[in-house]
């Protein structure tokens with residue numbers, strides 16, 4: 382492996398993807414286009430010179446092609462370079478297509494998405510955690526995509542005023558938020574089974590804009606999100622809340638007036654702490670019906686031998702679920718690919734469709750659906 386360096390750096394790309402090859406070398410690819418045309422593709426890598434030059438030649442051949450031609454070329458040439466690079470180029474083009482479709486969707490006429498009446502049977506599920514960093518946003522997104530994959534109509538919204546997760550985790554840059562006759566039109570993601578998303582992040586100038594709304598303004602914002610977005614005829618609305626028991630989950634729960642449900646996320650390190658129990662009590666006090674508990678980062682699956690190592694003590698989630706008489710929906714191990722998927726902005730269960738962790742998500746969603 383050489384030094385990590387820019388081979389041909391591209392400024393302000395429309396999309397970027399990154400992955401580590403089996404030999405440990407890293408590739409990050411960038412694409413810039415105008416509508417259907419691929420204008421520029423470039424990359425940085427720390428792979429050996431010969432590998433890097435082969436990748437460069439291939440990427441050069443994509444320049445000036447339409448996204449369809451580019452995707453066809455990838456299929457045609459699959460196997461001529463290493464698989465990691467081909468998967469990455471494939472992903473890069475898919476990402477760009479999603480972006481194009483997304484941009485298109487924000488401009489389509491309201492007739493396509495405004496279905497007027499909100500469906501009576503819609504279930505709104507708040508994903509809650511006692512503290513940050515336990516994987517609550519990751520779980521929210523992967524549950525939403527898994528439900529959509531199963532054929533349900535799904536909406537996903539973040540109400541984290543201070544750190545909206547959806548734009549980053551789905552790699553959706555700033556989009557125009559439009560208001561139709563029946564409300565704010567959510568973004569439709571055709572590549573993610575038509576899932577609809579809305580995020581406060583879409584309304585910020587820059588993704589790192591500090592948002593300092595407090596109290597009533599914050600409540601108003603959440604009210605607008607939950608009531609004014611024209612979700613149409615959806616089966617599930619998954620709400621990614623900030624951690625803890627602050628203003629946002631409180632306003633969300635109040636808005637739902639006893640009709641909301643909660644999925645709680647914890648990790649083996651956190652189960653012994655009182656803040657998990659606090660969010661259970663919080664949900665109970667706000668009349669949120671608790672669907673169950675998900676224990677995330679429960680053990681580590683070795684990418685080489687596939688054995689599970691319990692880094693922290695195991696069985697904590699089960700114990701906690703038992704103590705509070707709530708179901709344990711599932712235990713998700715630490716999988717380095719979850720971080721990879723998060724970095725490239727493609728949900729894990731979509732990117733790594735056939736994997737034990739995707740099966741666990743599928744199980745969890747069956748339990749949610751049959752509750």
Ligand code: ADP
Pocket residue numbers: 510512513514515516517518519520624677678679713714715716717719720721723
């Ligand atoms: P939260 O919303 O609770 O703050 P995030 O969903 O942002 O947490 O996750 C925190 C970090 O942990 C992210 O980098 C995410 O990719 C990573 N992560 C979450 N769950 C897992 C897991 N099961 N295995 C590996 N990494 C994970």
